[in-house]
Amino acid sequence: MESADNLRYLLEVTRSGSPSDAARRLGVDRTTVTRRIASLERASGERLFDRSSGAWQLTDAGRRMLPHAEAIDAAVVSAFRDSDRHQGLRGQLRIVASDGFGAYLLTPGLLPLTDEHPDLEVAVVTATAHGVLTMRDFDLAITLEEPSPHAGVVRPLAxxxxxxxxxxxxxxxxxxxxxxxxxxxxxxxxxxxxxxxxxxxxxxxxxxxxxxxxxxxxxxxxxxxxxxxxxxxxxxxxxxxxxxxxxxxxxxxxxxxxRHYWEVVPREISRQARVRALRALLDDLVLAHPQLRPPRRRSRLDVSSRE
Incomplete structure (x- = not known):
């Protein structure tokens, strides 16, 4: 039977776009990564990555396999949830945010979280484009457009x-x-x-x-x-x-x-202690900031000006 651990390698190559970057994240050499991916491809009988461009891109077969890799990763993280709760949060939080929110609000507002959890690492990627939600490698995203419910757990933020x-x-x-x-x-x-x-x-x-x-x-x-x-x-x-x-x-x-900010969290990690702590921080940030307003429920983004 194919090792479930090999799915972790598929997930990391998907997140990073190359076996070299995945190897650095996993603490192994590049050959190990390519060998594990080759093993998965032999077992499935299908090519999982398109290697024709600079970055490795998932094929249709790879995209079908990816949710299973994500589910295993989420299960492993969830197994340590109680430990996180009692020992303090650790690991990495990966956040994708629009340029303004990420640079001017989120990053300066991280101090309470990093002070309370010194073993927690936070990575913030800023971009104002549709592409932010095509990234698989995030724990929470803040967008200017209402995400599809298929993207994860969605709520209006501010x-x-x-x-x-x-x-x-x-x-x-x-x-x-x-x-x-x-x-x-x-x-x-x-x-x-x-x-x-x-x-x-x-x-x-x-x-x-x-x-x-x-x-x-x-x-x-x-x-x-x-x-x-x-x-x-x-x-x-x-x-x-x-x-x-x-x-x-x-x-x-x-x-x-x-305008409105929306928050989306991948469904499979929405109950992780790290993610819950980040969402609580965002709620506090919105309530405390004089130029932000708690959201009202809406079905469509509005365009308004004062005449």
């Missing part, structure tokens, strides 16, 4: 607001912005339109008709730094803009866009 911001020096040196139409004569900063695949952020044309972003970058940190440098005006989450005393909010009564 509501937040976007406003227009400019550097105080920029406001003093350029023509006054009295209406949204006046933005046509200013440099507007936003995402790279061709690469923006997140529906809740594709609102610029609808709320600012005729306004095109002259400066575009792929993440919210780039928007923030461009505004700070006096390059122009950008929509920013109020938890970024209001916290920066070098910035001034522009047209606060005319432009205020509500």
């Amino acid at each position: 509501d937040y607001e976007l406003g227009l911001y400019a550097a105080s020096a920029y406001v003093g040196e350029h023509a006054e912005v009295r209406s949204l139409g006046d933005l046509a004569s200013h440099v507007v900063i936003w995402y790279v339109e061709a690469l923006l695949d997140v529906a809740p952020l594709r609102f610029l044309g609808g709320l600012l008709p005729g306004i095109r972003a002259r400066v575009q970058t792929t993440n919210i940190t780039g928007h923030h730094h461009a505004v700070r440098a006096g390059l122009g005006i950008a929509p920013l989450p109020t938890y970024i803009g209001d916290a920066d005393d070098t910035l001034t909010r522009v047209l606060p009564t005319e432009f205020a866009v509500t």
